[in-house]
Amino acid sequence: MRILIMGGTRFVGLHFARAALAAGHDVTVLHRGKSGPDLLPDATHLIADRDADLSPLRGLRWDATVDVSAYFPRQVRQLAAALDDPGAAGHYLLVSSMAVYDTPAAPGFTEDSPLLPADGPEAEEITADSYGVLKVQCELAARRCFGPDVLLVRPTYVIGPEDYTHRFDHWVQRLARGGEVLAPGRPEDPLQVVDARDLADWMLALLTRRASGAYHPATPPPSSMGDLLEAVASAVAPPGTTLTWVADDFLRACDIPARALPLWTTDPHSRATRTADPAAALATGLNLRPVADTARDIKPFDPLPAALTPEQEAALLTAWHRR
Template identity: 40%
Template sequence: MNILILGGTQFVGRHIVEAFVDSGHAVTVLTRGKSKDELPEAVERLQGDRNEGKAGLRALTGREWDACVDVSGYTPRQVRASAEELRGHVGRYVFVSTVSVYAEPERHPVREDDPLSPPAAEDVTEVSGQTYGPLKVTCENIVRELYGDHCTVLRPQIVAGPFDHTARYPYWVDRAARGGQVLAPGDGSDFLQVIDARDLARFTVKVVEDGIDGVFNLAGPRIGWADFMTVLGVSEPVWVDAKTLETNGLGFKELPVYIPAGGEQSGLMDVDNARAVAAGLTLSDPAVTTRETREWSRNADLNYALTPEREREILASLGG
């Protein structure tokens, strides 16, 4: 099959490109040409910018593909430009959305039919913590409006794995690798649930190859934080309660991917993946995700909000 991927040079997009290439498909990417490109040589590169509307998509004119995978659509302006330009020229439009579209993220578990946030206006272009979910809702609506039964919407959780320059999941594998006492949030009974980027990529290939319509949550195994520390190889976790975390200014930025159970976002660590599993989603063992993320991150030179010095200060103040 001939596959067009909007984006594709970074993290999730890169894994999706490689999964299609590994499955024997011909892949074309459309990017702005501003990110480092380490994609396979066989991939066709086109350059364009959806922020410029139709004018920014001239490279697509007169071309046809069996499917388009939209990895980089964050605003309605971007998604409407590509969805309208490609209508009638691609057999399927696969839109990579997010579990942040859900209006009630405290639900347990979060399912595809749960209420969504009110959609953002189509002229909103600023992507922030407040607008990210509503913007994705509007983008999903645009894709469904234009493609009907010939579209697939994927709603991944926090994505983990090699090439993750967001420095969220890699914080924990890199911190574990340093050894010693590790500041661990909560008491070990909270939950962690992420999706390995390779699992997401394989499922994307499957929905295209099999022509699978619909909306799918993409979530990995749900494990307790105590188990996560064991998977990481942490032998000396120092569990720190919510009040102490707050007192020391430690939140999601400093302790990424930690969402306490019972909090207003806690359902996002309890995402139901049954629909996707029934459609063919396969999941990596958390130990594999951890190990292979570390193999990449050891040379990635990532920067983290919680420095070793600050962590030591906090642990010392706790008597750790």
């Protein structure tokens, strides 16, 4: 296949490009030129800012387009307008998000669960409140521009090498230091993940079969924060490492923001959307590697600026034990 990737030089897009090239496909990546040629020497590189000028796409055609960088519906519309005709994109895959859902009625919700209302104005800024609605609007724009058979991939938290957010990586690095580790909330709090490499291989297989519709690539519920931390600990923690679970109310009373403890949330909507049913994705061949294997592949990085420092963590643990 001839495949166009809108944003193929970072994380999910990079892993997809590598998978497609390894499988012998003809890959074109459109990106701003900040990275790419050295990472993907066998791909064709089109240098452009999708928000400014997509003229490099004129006159070209692909069998499939993978859009990993559409966060605003106007970006989907601008892509369609830049092509000579909608068919020039081939089979269109949009990487969306689990954030598109309204609060699910119950754990194990499927892809036909109600989405967030999206009939209002289109936000011009990505915030915690606007992100999910914008992704719904991107999905609607994709169907209008590229037809009803578009492929919508709604991942949960994506983990693995090359993750520039380092949310999962934070816990790998913290548990590798050992000692008493502050674990936020309760071990049974829901959390679903997917390794970017597994996601990429599966998306490529779906495109090869020209699959359509929406899918949840995620670990099956009940998948929890406790499961994740225990799996990471089994892979990287030194002997004697312990997890101390500190209650949400205590952390909130101490004014600890969620970003200080990555992947932790007390938001009911966010927790509810971490319980999706991935049966449809698994039935189409999604293979999920053990979280422990992913943890072993994470390279050291500079600590996240917003994360708890060792001193802050120690003080919180002391206060928790004295409460």
